Amino acid sequence: MMSDDKEKKRFGIKDIAKLANVSIGTVDRVLNNRKDVSGATRKKVKDIIKEYNYQPNLYARSLSVKNNIKISVIIPKTSLQTGYWQLCLDGISKGIQELEPFGIQTEVFLYDQEDVHTFLEVSEKTIKSHFNAVVIAPIFIEETEAFVKKCHRKKLQTIYINSDIPTKSTLGYIGPDLNSTGRLAGNLTSYLVGTNAKILILNIAKGLENYKYLDTKIEGYRTYLNNLNKNFRIEVVDIPYNEYTEVEKELWTSIRKSTPDVLFVTNSRVSVVGRFFHDHQEIKKPYIIGFDFLEANVDYLSKGIVDFLICQRPDKQGYFALNYLYRFFLLKENVTNFKPMPIDIITIENYMFYEN
Amino acid sequence: MMSDDKEKKRFGIKDIAKLANVSIGTVDRVLNNRKDVSGATRKKVKDIIKEYNYQPNLYARSLSVKNNIKISVIIPKTSLQTGYWQLCLDGISKGIQELEPFGIQTEVFLYDQEDVHTFLEVSEKTIKSHFNAVVIAPIFIEETEAFVKKCHRKKLQTIYINSDIPTKSTLGYIGPDLNSTGRLAGNLTSYLVGTNAKILILNIAKGLENYKYLDTKIEGYRTYLNNLNKNFRIEVVDIPYNEYTEVEKELWTSIRKSTPDVLFVTNSRVSVVGRFFHDHQEIKKPYIIGFDFLEANVDYLSKGIVDFLICQRPDKQGYFALNYLYRFFLLKENVTNFKPMPIDIITIENYMFYEN
DNA sequence: TATTTTCTCGTTAACGTTACCGAACACTAT
DNA sequence: ATAGTGTTCGGTAACGTTAACGAGAAAATA
Incomplete structure (x- = not known):
């Protein structure tokens, strides 16, 4: 009591339960909008949550939950002429690494941007397997649009990176204007x-x-x-x-x-x-x-x-796309609209500090 | 076995224990370089860790560990003339928010950049309380140097943001060249x-x-x-x-x-x-x-x-500083050298996409 | 009235890790 | 022999959350 270190305990689900005179199970049901809670207790718990501004511990949550989310990433393969897609892939790899401990499985499919058949092939694979979402860097417009329509019928979330196309994806577009x-x-x-x-x-x-x-x-x-x-x-x-x-x-x-x-x-x-x-x-x-x-x-x-x-930071685009899916599936945020990516100007005097 | 979803179990401390025929307690002792493990078993466990390329689950770790890390942040207060420091503070606040669930306590001290006494005051406060690290945006050079020397005597980690000064901090400098x-x-x-x-x-x-x-x-x-x-x-x-x-x-x-x-x-x-x-x-x-x-x-x-x-992204500087301390204290990484912050060029045609 | 169904809610194992407690054993000093 | 001191290790509670299980009461059906 007279000690220096103030034992700043986190305000958690247990504290809510105690205040509301219910069990943590009930609190969890309220938090996750599940059924089996009476209107009265639901309100009581919700009030306390709001009053104390409860913030869930996302790390605990992701520890507890067993995920079964599979993501497909479809981008052009790197060619000699454009190391561009390698950068994009780098960002995606970084994102995959961060998502792995959450149990999110990711598979990357590369296609040849000079050969439409390779695109059709990987899109077919994606449709056939049981993915929950697909990240697409569109090159072949019509084929991509046909593909996303198929995805939507199969309840597969879609998101574009790098360039936008007329047929909208369910989760929007990450890239420059x-x-x-x-x-x-x-x-x-x-x-x-x-x-x-x-x-x-x-x-x-x-x-x-x-x-x-x-x-x-x-x-x-x-x-x-x-x-x-x-x-x-x-x-x-x-x-x-x-x-x-x-x-x-x-x-x-x-x-x-x-x-x-x-x-x-x-x-x-x-x-x-x-x-x-x-x-x-x-x-x-x-x-x-x-x-x-x-x-x-x-x-x-x-x-x-x-x-x-x-x-236009291609690596960030890939990374953001995965980060966004993480937030969508695990944190249940629904950030529907993106700001376009920043457009950077690089000269001989600032290139050495670019990207970190 | 013939099901579609491959139960991709994470390779964890338990698996290591099983393979090495020891308990998870012993594995933990090896992982954290603590004593009470014989040379032979230590080697056996280390070999398995290396062979299977074990990556610890940082989220589980931060859940388990009870932190008692206190960080002091000392920056100029926002004046009417410069909203600059507000941006910096925004980044710091974001960092604080992310660190809070890890039990890291942060206190921000603002000083008046036109009044050296206010700086001396907050630096004195930092020295007197029991902080583990201090983030400093230096303005008054000599006074700051005297302060960091005191910090180092008290085993307090220091890190500069925004501008560098001759007397080195223990954890380096985050900011532009x-x-x-x-x-x-x-x-x-x-x-x-x-x-x-x-x-x-x-x-x-x-x-x-x-x-x-x-x-x-x-x-x-x-x-x-x-x-x-x-x-x-x-x-x-x-x-x-x-x-x-x-x-x-x-x-x-x-x-x-x-x-x-x-x-x-x-x-x-x-x-x-x-x-x-x-x-x-x-x-x-x-x-x-x-x-x-x-x-x-x-x-x-x-x-x-x-x-x-x-x-020069003042918000990123503040955020990075805290993120760095997190990695230093919790993840025990020792990233000693920073790349300088990027220097961005903004014109009438790209300002609307800046910062996210 | 007896039985089943539905609605609420409490209890508990589990996620992967950390750190404390104490058991088992070997050794030394009385 | 007894007591004490290390050394090495296993067992387990705890961190905050999720979700499955099942208990008890109320409501609906017979």
Whole structure:
């Protein structure tokens, strides 16, 4: 009583029971909205819970409960050209590790973003097994939409990451707002050059027809710049290749032709443009803006060839998705609406502190 | 056996005990490096732990252990001029909330950053009570150094947030690298203006003599720009006031005199400069760069008056500090070295997605 | 009235870990 | 021989919560 350390006991289910003159079993029934409690006692218990602002001990809860939740994660596999999906997978792995002690089982399915059949295959597997939820990074729009509809019929929760598509998932979307992403690139561009500047937009990727979302970025970029009324001369060039030698040829002709002041690469392939100007130092380098914190991109950023990388924390997306499912299934929170992911600006002077 | 759901039981302390033919008590003694275990059984148990890659269930552990850890947090109190410390406090509160179910008790002490006596007072209180660790946001350098030395004599763990000072704390520093922060501002400046540009650096704060760390930012800024050899004309002006009317007068004279192309405000007071140009639209607005994601600053960012805000997530700093102590005391990890906090660039086009 | 059903609620094992208590044994000092 | 002192280990309560089990009373059915 006169001791220094105040025995700050947690206010728990037992204390509620004592105050309400009931057993902990009854309190538990009230807390979990189960039946077998009379209206009067239910109210009494609820009042005490509210009055003392009872907060359940989530660690105790997850210890007690035996989970049987299975989650499927469907994302593109990492290719040489895009380490992007590796980052995403890293975040997912971190999330899986944290969820494991709660008894949540997770299975990751990778598909080839250049081969729709691989996607159909893994989605079929997911449907056939007994999953409770599925995290999807959509590439093939129609096929994904058909898939989520099947999921909903089977009472399988769905959640998108990385890019959104028209058919809504049950748990929403975690990722950047693509239009704003484009606008931000436009915003940066407007600081770099003045009236009449020549701007070249580059779409670089094999199978460009599958990358509709790139158009959303471009639209944001163009509308932002056009609204400034600075008579920018904007051109779009598609380079539907992955191999450097093929891309180089295309770059050579289009850059020679238009001698742009700013180069805007609409996806994570900006490193090949970096390499181009690194190999051809005789050409005056324009300002270069691109996407994603990949090793190759950061390399050319650190060399001073790429000026800005716009990044969207792919690892956080994967991690958040799993964290969200954890909260949905175990904590029974229902956070239905997400804020879009932050859009980060990385330059030669802050890249070394990015991500932790 | 032929059922679909694979009963993926966790591999726990009991399983180790069974395999080693000992009791769980013995396994626990080995795991926690306590005595009363013979060399032979200790080795046997350790081998099994390694072989099966046993990972303890941290939630069960924290349920079982009765903690008696008390943490003191010493930060400046929020003033009207800087909502900055409120953000920091928000992160700390979030951390406290998460730590509470583990039985960690936290007490926050606020001091007046314009009155050294208030700092001495709260530091004295911390020394007198029985804390295990103290989180400090240093402002008064000498006094803080004397304080941490006292702490170390009393075996009290220390950790700095927000700015580092020469006398090392036992658990390191969580915050941005100030020199790099200045360099980043220089980097952005270099994209905005060309040769011979006029640049005005503004230090705005009452009691400027207490803000030595601002010089570190300025040094980073200057060296970056000077290395470009673009003959920038850089000037520094101190405005040792907090009240807008006083600051306005000073701004009026110095801006009239030098008509700068870029204004670099070295701390979070950039909103008063924003207000100045909002009130005096007759003056041509230079590019404006400032710090910190405060409501007032973001307001002028959204109006297009402030161009760049450089931010360092004060809330994350506070949160991280507590999270770190949790890991140090409860999980017994010893992460000794921190990566510096990320430095974020915020413009009119990405501020709405910042922080989550 | 006797039997069954329904509604409430208390009791208890379990989740994985920690830490205390004391048993069993070997050794030393009387 | 007895008493005392270590050393090594097993057993078990406890942490806060969940959920299965079953007891007792009231209500419905026969």
